[in-house]
Amino acid sequence: MRVIGTAGHVDHGKSTLIAALTGTHPDRLKEEQAREMTIELGFGWLTLPNGEEVGIVDVPGHRDFIENMLSGIGGIDAALLVIAADEGVMPQTKEHLAILDLLEIPMGIIVLTKTDLASDPAWLDLVETDIRAAVSGTVLDAASIVRVSAKTRTGLDELVSRLATLLETKPARLDLNRPRLPIDRVFSMSGFGTIVTGTLLDGQLALGDEVEIVPSGQRGRVRGLQTHKKKEERAIPGSRTAVNISGIDTESIQRGAVVIHPNQYQPTRRIDAHFHLLKDVSSSLKHNSEVKFFVGASETIANLRLLGREELAPDEEGWVQLELREPVVAVRGDRYILRRPSPSETLGGGVIVDHQPKGRHKRFDENVLRSLASLIQGTPADVLFEAVLALNIASVKETVARSRLEAESAETALKELLEAGSLISLEAGTPTLASDLLVVARPHWSALQAKTLQIVESYHKSYPLRRGIPREELKSRLKLSARVFNALMTNYLSLNLLKDSNNFLAKPEHEIAFDRGQQARVQALIRKFEQNPYSPPSAKELEAEVGEEILNALIELHELIAVSSDVIFRQQDYDLIVDRIKKEIAQKDRITLAETRDLFNTSRKYAQALLEHLDSIGVTVRDGDFRKLRKK
Ligand SMILES: Nc1nc2c(ncn2[C@@H]2O[C@H](COP(=O)(O)OP(=O)(O)OP(=O)(O)O)[C@@H](O)[C@H]2O)c(=O)[nH]1
Ligand SMILES: [Mg+2]
Numbered sequence: 001m002r003v004i005g006t007a008g009h010v011d012h013g014k015s016t017l018i019a020a021l022t023g024t025h026p027d028r029l030k031e032e033q034a035r036e037m038t039i040e041l042g043f044g045w046l047t048l049p050n051g052e053e054v055g056i057v058d059v060p061g062h063r064d065f066i067e068n069m070l071s072g073i074g075g076i077d078a079a080l081l082v083i084a085a086d087e088g089v090m091p092q093t094k095e096h097l098a099i100l101d102l103l104e105i106p107m108g109i110i111v112l113t114k115t116d117l118a119s120d121p122a123w124l125d126l127v128e129t130d131i132r133a134a135v136s137g138t139v140l141d142a143a144s145i146v147r148v149s150a151k152t153r154t155g156l157d158e159l160v161s162r163l164a165t166l167l168e169t170k171p172a173r174l175d176l177n178r179p180r181l182p183i184d185r186v187f188s189m190s191g192f193g194t195i196v197t198g199t200l201l202d203g204q205l206a207l208g209d210e211v212e213i214v215p216s217g218q219r220g221r222v223r224g225l226q227t228h229k230k231k232e233e234r235a236i237p238g239s240r241t242a243v244n245i246s247g248i249d250t251e252s253i254q255r256g257a258v259v260i261h262p263n264q265y266q267p268t269r270r271i272d273a274h275f276h277l278l279k280d281v282s283s284s285l286k287h288n289s290e291v292k293f294f295v296g297a298s299e300t301i302a303n304l305r306l307l308g309r310e311e312l313a314p315d316e317e318g319w320v321q322l323e324l325r326e327p328v329v330a331v332r333g334d335r336y337i338l339r340r341p342s343p344s345e346t347l348g349g350g351v352i353v354d355h356q357p358k359g360r361h362k363r364f365d366e367n368v369l370r371s372l373a374s375l376i377q378g379t380p381a382d383v384l385f386e387a388v389l390a391l392n393i394a395s396v397k398e399t400v401a402r403s404r405l406e407a408e409s410a411e412t413a414l415k416e417l418l419e420a421g422s423l424i425s426l427e428a429g430t431p432t433l434a435s436d437l438l439v440v441a442r443p444h445w446s447a448l449q450a451k452t453l454q455i456v457e458s459y460h461k462s463y464p465l466r467r468g469i470p471r472e473e474l475k476s477r478l479k480l481s482a483r484v485f486n487a488l489m490t491n492y493l494s495l496n497l498l499k500d501s502n503n504f505l506a507k508p509e510h511e512i513a514f515d516r517g518q519q520a521r522v523q524a525l526i527r528k529f530e531q532n533p534y535s536p537p538s539a540k541e542l543e544a545e546v547g548e549e550i551l552n553a554l555i556e557l558h559e560l561i562a563v564s565s566d567v568i569f570r571q572q573d574y575d576l577i578v579d580r581i582k583k584e585i586a587q588k589d590r591i592t593l594a595e596t597r598d599l600f601n602t603s604r605k606y607a608q609a610l611l612e613h614l615d616s617i618g619v620t621v622r623d624g625d626f627r628k629l630r631k632k
Contacts, residue, residue, distance in 0.1 A: 001239035003055035007096035008082035010061035013113040020150040026058035041072040045228040048164040055240030071297040075199030079108035085118040088127040089134045101138040102349035103335045116149040173238035176389045177444045179203030181259040182296030188250040200241040206234040215267035215327040220247035256298030258329040267327035272354035279315040286311045295336040300326040380409035381416045388441040396431045426487040465553035468506030533573040534600040563613035590626040
């Protein structure tokens with residue numbers, strides 16, 4: 001799934017363009033409609049000619065609302081930089097472009113709109129020359145310029161087809177099995193409760209998933225999922241996603257918080273980053289400045305510590321350590337933006353190189369600067385870890401190959417990750433570079449474990465009278481290969497997360513237990529056995545009496561024993577019967593069917609089922625019309 005976003009100066013026609021492309025005007029608020037100006041983010045989607053749906057985030061262009069723009073623009077795949085033909089490049093055209101550049105938005109199209117107001121080709125050429133100069137050296141350097149009018153619809157088809165071609169060149173989003181949804185909107189809907197929206201990154205969310213909101217730590221469950229207003233069982237990376245969360249109040253969730261699977265990300269209040277101060281800023285940036293920090297959909301005040309220098313001049317780059325007032329969720333590699341609180345101004349941004357630095361760095365320490373420089377490349381352990389994440393579960397050999405690390409670094413990285421517990425070896429043996437043993441990254445391991453336990457628990461809930469889920473059923477529900485599944489089960493059993501009885505898997509604490517109503521029915525059933533211990537009701541009658549689940553549970557619990565598909569005895573009666581038959585044969589050397597029948601004053605049906613059963617379990621052996629004891 002892909003998401004595109006608009007960008008550009010106020011009033012240049014972004015929202016009108018989206019309305020023309022999708023049929024729905026993205027400005028929802030009364031105030032926005034009255035002022036003909038976007039204030040909050042607007043959302044929509046577009047179906048491309050190839051049938052692919054693309055999510056849309058429409059941003060405000062007014063300089064007062066740049067911070068709203070920042071909360072939605074982070075997760076997009078491509079930008080539409082909208083420029084009105086009658087005005088050309090304006091201040092927020094440049095500021096939005098700088099932001100797209102700092103966030104490294106990978107691609108985009110420049111839309112020269114309102115061409116119905118400026119149809120002189122010479123003028124349009126002039127404006128385009130200006131645009132080319134503005135985008136030169138930025139992420140949109142090579143972007144095509146499409147001339148359109150949202151009013152007359154000129155050029156819209158070409159715009160859509162260019163967009164489709166552009167998006168086709170982009171690989172699908174990575175699924176790292178670590179979903180995070182930076183929340184850009186929170187609201188409540190009557191009958192549903194809390195709903196949050198955002199662009200889903202790094203993994204999937206599924207109905208029923210337990211989720212955590214970070215940094216607040218509240219837990220809830222995914223009650224509903226929608227992408228482009230359609231209900232979904234699961235949402236995939238890169239899709240605009242609305243999540244209906246049960247168990248958390250709307251008021252307690254804020255824009256900028258992140259929805260994750262419990263414990264998969266830790267919030268942080270200190271970040272090491274590489275920073276680029278924009279060329280056009282009003283002054284240089286000094287150590288210890290108070291700045292506004294934007295990452296994902298979040299915003300917080302930060303104290304900026306400049307490392308290795310006293311100040312940064314416009315267009316200079318350097319290392320910074322940010323002390324955040326509020327915790328945020330961000331990881332190495334995320335892009336961020338800094339703004340000056342007042343007078344407000346976009347200062348610059350860059351990439352996070354460490355989201356959990358060990359502590360406050362000394363500002364002029366060569367070692368610190370050197371390690372930051374190597375971190376921006378990624379340590380071998382980081383690189384190997386990224387490889388494991390991308391592969392989910394794979395052999396050490398495959399993982400090392402994917403990392404493209406040379407043997408010596410790979411060796412150290414492997415050892416480091418295994419020791420830190422970030423990498424888990426699933427099979428017995430010592431993983432070496434060339435080994436075929438399966439490894440998995442901790443986040444994926446935790447996710448699999450949570451999913452497995454969830455399946456087992458919900459099985460217990462649906463079938464409290466069964467001893468557990470059949471092994472095969474669990475395997476097919478987890479959709480894992482036999483090798484991976486077996487390795488996982490061996491781990492879970494040895495960690496005592498599950499117990500296995502005869503290929504049925506259960507939580508260790510699970511016991512078959514009847515509720516009061518069921519107990520009463522069981523009592524009534526047992527009385528029937530007491531009345532006629534040797535000619536009890538048939539299996540069919542028993543089932544009609546208490547139902548299949550209870551009947552099977554009584555057999556599981558060894559209260560009853562089935563000697564044939566139709567004949568069931570109480571275990572204690574059965575024990576007596578077997579004992580007596582053995583004694584009888586011991587005395588007379590053999591027994592017939594009729595003698596067995598008379599011994600228990602029962603009918604032929606029961607006697608025959610019993611003797612055939614005793615043959616089959618190796619107690620007796622048939623000899624013509626007689627049974628004898630099987631010799632040991
Ligand atoms: N003639 C003409 N007018 C247009 C065109 N596109 C937009 N407009 C008008 O320009 C004005 C601003 O359009 P919007 O779409 O609200 O501009 P915007 O870029 O979304 O503005 P902000 O969200 O506030 O930054 C409206 O009055 C539109 O009707 C066009 O192609 N031709
Ligand atoms: Mg608008």
